[in-house]
Amino acid sequence: MKRFLVALGVLFLAVGTARAQSLDDLNIQIHGYATQGFAYTTNNNILTMKSSDGSPQWTDAVVNVTAQPTSKLRVGVQARYMILGNLGNAITLDWAAVDYKVNDAFGVRFGKVKTPSGLFNETQDIDPSYMWSLLPQGVYPLMSRNSLLSHYGGVVYGTVKLGQSLGKLEYRGWAGGRNLPGDDGYFLNQSESGETLPNGISWVLTGEALHWKAPVSGLMIGASNTQYRSASAPLLYGPYSGAENLSVFNSPSYFAKYEKNKVMVGGEYIRLLVPYAVALTGLPVNPGVLDERSWYGMASYKVTDKLMIGLYDSQSVDHKASLGAARDSMDWAISGRYDFNQYLYAKAEEHILHGTLVGYDITLNPAGLQPNTDMTIFKVGVSF
Amino acid sequence: MKKVFGMLLFMALVAVFAPGAQGQVIVIANNSVKAADVSKSDLKDGSHVTPVLLKSGAANDEFLSAYVGKSDTAFKASWRSLVFSGQATMPKSFDSDAAVVEYVSHTAGAIGYISKGTPHDGVKTLAVR
Numbered sequence: 001m002k003r004f005l006v007a008l009g010v011l012f013l014a015v016g017t018a019r020a021q022s023l024d025d026l027n028i029q030i031h032g033y034a035t036q037g038f039a040y041t042t043n044n045n046i047l048t049m050k051s052s053d054g055s056p057q058w059t060d061a062v063v064n065v066t067a068q069p070t071s072k073l074r075v076g077v078q079a080r081y082m083i084l085g086n087l088g089n090a091i092t093l094d095w096a097a098v099d100y101k102v103n104d105a106f107g108v109r110f111g112k113v114k115t116p117s118g119l120f121n122e123t124q125d126i127d128p129s130y131m132w133s134l135l136p137q138g139v140y141p142l143m144s145r146n147s148l149l150s151h152y153g154g155v156v157y158g159t160v161k162l163g164q165s166l167g168k169l170e171y172r173g174w175a176g177g178r179n180l181p182g183d184d185g186y187f188l189n190q191s192e193s194g195e196t197l198p199n200g201i202s203w204v205l206t207g208e209a210l211h212w213k214a215p216v217s218g219l220m221i222g223a224s225n226t227q228y229r230s231a232s233a234p235l236l237y238g239p240y241s242g243a244e245n246l247s248v249f250n251s252p253s254y255f256a257k258y259e260k261n262k263v264m265v266g267g268e269y270i271r272l273l274v275p276y277a278v279a280l281t282g283l284p285v286n287p288g289v290l291d292e293r294s295w296y297g298m299a300s301y302k303v304t305d306k307l308m309i310g311l312y313d314s315q316s317v318d319h320k321a322s323l324g325a326a327r328d329s330m331d332w333a334i335s336g337r338y339d340f341n342q343y344l345y346a347k348a349e350e351h352i353l354h355g356t357l358v359g360y361d362i363t364l365n366p367a368g369l370q371p372n373t374d375m376t377i378f379k380v381g382v383s384f
Numbered sequence: 385m386k387k388v389f390g391m392l393l394f395m396a397l398v399a400v401f402a403p404g405a406q407g408q409v410i411v412i413a414n415n416s417v418k419a420a421d422v423s424k425s426d427l428k429d430g431s432h433v434t435p436v437l438l439k440s441g442a443a444n445d446e447f448l449s450a451y452v453g454k455s456d457t458a459f460k461a462s463w464r465s466l467v468f469s470g471q472a473t474m475p476k477s478f479d480s481d482a483a484v485v486e487y488v489s490h491t492a493g494a495i496g497y498i499s500k501g502t503p504h505d506g507v508k509t510l511a512v513r
Contacts, residue, residue, distance in 0.1 A: 027476075029467070029474055031468065031474065062468065064467060064468055066467065066470075067473075068473050074472075074473060078468065097470050109470065113470065114469055122469045123465050123468075125468075126465055128461060128468075129465035261453070305455040306457070342461075
């Protein structure tokens with residue numbers, strides 16, 4: 001909340017430096033959206049919701065304020081209130097940034113900025129902008145969305161025209177810092193096992209992305225990578241204290257999307273190879289490696305101006321984990337979206353889930369996890 | 385304060401390239417705009433063009449359908465993605481053709497679209513190639 005107020009202050013200061021301009025000249029806009037979801041699962045409870053009983057604990061509300069004092073300068077801030085099962089229930093700052101676009105070839109934004117990695121990282125939180133109720137969780141984990149969405153620092157961006165026969169190349173580069181708080185979804189099972197990170201983990205990171213917009217209309221092929229510097233964070237485990245140490249690691253992503261008329265086809269592959277070591281006073285150092293590889297392929301079709309249907313297949317595998325249902329996660333999803341008008345929409349989605357690598361926690365599944373679960377989702381959203 | 389709206393080129397381009405829209409929608413520009421025509425690809429891409437829109441109506445629907453290839457709902461949804469990502473602000477929009485003409489005529493670099501037949505003194509028209 002304090003950061004949100006500071007960000008608002010920065011916003012209005014930046015706007016104020018435009019001096020004697022009318023509000024209309026400043027192009028101040030307020031937008032927002034709100035969604036309410038309902039999830040039901042046949043076996044396991046998922047995403048910290050008591051979904052096996054049917055759960056409405058899935059709410060998002062966003063407010064966004066932007067101003068554009070000049071054609072090249074834009075400032076803005078976005079705040080969110082989220083409930084997802086036992087997570088959230090607080091107001092957080094999505095982003096607060098100043099953006100200066102010199103020209104098509106170069107622009108820069110800084111503050112708390114969205115991280116432009118992968119196909120959906122910048123838009124994963126914008127439920128009104130895509131048809132899925134739940135993005136592929138191995139690549140875009142909802143329980144960690146607020147942490148992975150943005151970083152403190154800057155982004156440089158631009159477009160380079162390659163000529164009519166080669167299309168355009170969009171580039172993005174970023175640097176800064178990111179913190180995953182101790183109650184982030186990534187650490188859920190760890191904390192439920194007794195290991196807690198009171199300060200979470202913070203990284204210095206850099207990254208880059210290239211999007212090639214091919215001369216074939218509607219085709220984009222891209223790649224991105226985020227490099228995380230080594231990090232160390234205090235760790236508590238019962239009477240023991242120590243640190244969780246992570247070595248340098250990369251998070252590469254390769255993706256493509258084709259959109260033409262009523263059809264969209266897309267896919268992405270991402271790898272997370274993270275060497276770590278848990279060092280607790282009085283206990284041997286416990287080294288480990290996480291090697292999680294995830295991918296998805298998706299397609300959607302616009303049946304009418306108001307109705308869209310789609311499906312995706314997604315898989316995640318931890319290649320360092322022991323064999324068993326907890327080593328991987330597979331998700332077949334079929335989805336539909338209906339836009340009543342430009343403000344109001346509804347989504348319905350069915351997931352067939354195999355494996356328990358992604359999305360489950362111990363506390364809400366005390367009898368143990370079943371290897372297979374079906375999930376039904378209904379969601380209503382309004383945006384302005 | 386003068387503002388340069390190459391973005392309005394977007395609308396001009398769209399208007400010109402859309403089959404079927406030629407008879408219903410014309411593209412107008414502030415007299416400061418040097419271009420005599422615009423290309424549809426720039427308009428469709430929208431990366432450096434922020435359009436001035438009509439909020440609703442037949443001209444708006446025809447313009448978006450013919451030149452952008454999207455319904456009004458889909459078009460606004462795509463802009464909202466940029467807005468909620470902090471990458472853009474929503475384009476200015478107006479309730480009537482007359483309001484569009486008034487804004488374009490008084491805003492350097494501005495480009496817009498209006499229904500054919502709407503009086504548009506004080507602005508120039510653009511061809512779409």
